[in-house]
Amino acid sequence: MAITIKDVAKQAEVSPATVSRVIADNPRISEKTKQKVRETMERLGYYPNFQARNLVAQKTRTIGIIMANSTTLAFQNPFFPEVLRGISVSAHHSQYGLYLSTGATEEEIYDEVVAMHQGKQVDGIILLYSRVGDRIMDYLMESGLPFSVVGRPHTNADAVSYVDNDNVGITKHVMSYLVGLGHKRIAFIAGGMDFVVSLDRLKGYEESLDESGITFDAQYIVNQDDMQKDGKQAIGRLFELAEPPTAIVTHDDLVAYEVIGYLEDLQIRVPEDVSIIGFNNHALSKHLKPPLCSVDICIYELGFEAANLLLEKITDEKAAPRQITVSSRLIERGSCQGR
């Protein structure tokens, strides 16, 4: 089949061991021999077989990436490609490859993680999400396989290397911005409550109300399920309340766009009647009319740093777990107005 180290050895009239050492640029090999061997490799078009090399080296130079099972909207969401781009740059820089999970259900994904680990397919894993009571996280903790997480683990966070935004803090900032504009009835369109990021943001929401002396009212919370089942109805209900909200915070710009559509149907004007803020600062948000106020959570950096953390653990077995907080900031645009 392909040219092996043996073929090169024979042609160059040295032993396979010597060829291997030339590839590794071992200093104990004479320059003369190196020249000869390299020339032969060149001539024969030799290329090392990574599988064989990895088998003896007991490593793969590959990172496994585990993504949550893909609901349609999650996939339309630019989070995934952007975080992947960040990971990609870091991995490529350190000459690591990327291996992707393909499972659709939690069960399948779990099996893949086990296969990646036990089957020695990857040197470490990046978990692209953090959810409450996640079997996969538990498995990783016990496995001894290096891993890092995008998002704060719900339990045992100190023992894990992860990147995250200050979700409580940024949400409080968003809220105090709205309160500062004179809003008191603020609706909150939350992400899935099994995700820690959603819990943190809800916590920020509640703490902020508390500090502003506004009573929490569960009627202003719209959960993910209601939104997905019938978004139009969920938004409609908000505005049938005796005291409808004057501002809406959504967990994602795309959701904000959708909400804006429903508001137009209801003849509710943005920002005159209702202010609205999204998260993730989608590329289009600045082009909307009015431009959408949004929180930039620096998705690229989240990916980039998650990969860095993982590579740190892979390189140094006993590196202590580290946590990185990636900055986030509110971008004020026309979709919010004082009252």
Next chain:
Amino acid sequence: MAITIKDVAKQAEVSPATVSRVIADNPRISEKTKQKVRETMERLGYYPNFQARNLVAQKTRTIGIIMANSTTLAFQNPFFPEVLRGISVSAHHSQYGLYLSTGATEEEIYDEVVAMHQGKQVDGIILLYSRVGDRIMDYLMESGLPFSVVGRPHTNADAVSYVDNDNVGITKHVMSYLVGLGHKRIAFIAGGMDFVVSLDRLKGYEESLDESGITFDAQYIVNQDDMQKDGKQAIGRLFELAEPPTAIVTHDDLVAYEVIGYLEDLQIRVPEDVSIIGFNNHALSKHLKPPLCSVDICIYELGFEAANLLLEKITDEKAAPRQITVSSRLIERGSCQGR
């Protein structure tokens, strides 16, 4: 380290070869022995080492995915995650893993393709794009490595397995829809002209004009560079023409959204003054005001079928190249109006 086939063999008091055969469920092994070995594997927590297995099997059960170097907008675009989802489902079904390119420049990507092939890291490759005079495509053609392409190759298409929409046809359909509505001056916001898909759509545009007896006017064509450099100016120029367009076809919904933003700045109403159509039928397009008319190109199917084609070639060395045309359809919505 980990449990190997030898450990199992020793414990079960059989030879490693027998354990291997039990794993492969070889019918020549007695049920009794199988029971005993399986029990031991279970007890010891044995898991096969894929690297070792792949080395002897001379295959990897892994598919390499090559994406074009990621300009920011390309990554915001839902095309990538959606096509990946399609690939993912097919690959997972056949128990293949996904290995992703990480290179940023064409040079880096080329090197990765060579490494994937020569280093025996993948059994085949899916090229997620087709561009004119692409070195990577040339390399793949000569390599003998199974591959498939999303998009019609610019040359030697018959020799390649690929999936594509009928881009000429669907664009003609879009155009005749607009012409049927009474439009004669139709602008065309094109994708990058190094991509075959863009060439095909432009061809459809021109052919349609021709058939409708409308003279082609290059002033109505906005190319990718102008759009990226200063989209607002590019659109502004269209409407400074003595005869400004009454309809705009854009190569992507996100670009359409952007254009709509500029039109609002120019006090040009959609659809009253100008009709607009996008491609890719983004999840949000139906929520826009007015809802955006768009072409659904079935991105998921493109990915799914590209993976199927590749797996066909991997499984059967001498499978003839096959081409699959994935359907596409115009979804009429409020952003277009007769005149």
Next chain:
DNA sequence: CTGAAAGCGCTTACAG
């Protein structure tokens, strides 16, 4: 400075 040998963890003809 270089080579022969053993081994990474598996599979698969070849024997019996």
Next chain:
DNA sequence: CTGAAAGCGCTTACAG
């Protein structure tokens, strides 16, 4: 029905 041996393509102590 099962085992001993060779081999996938590489690396790395151990000798010399």
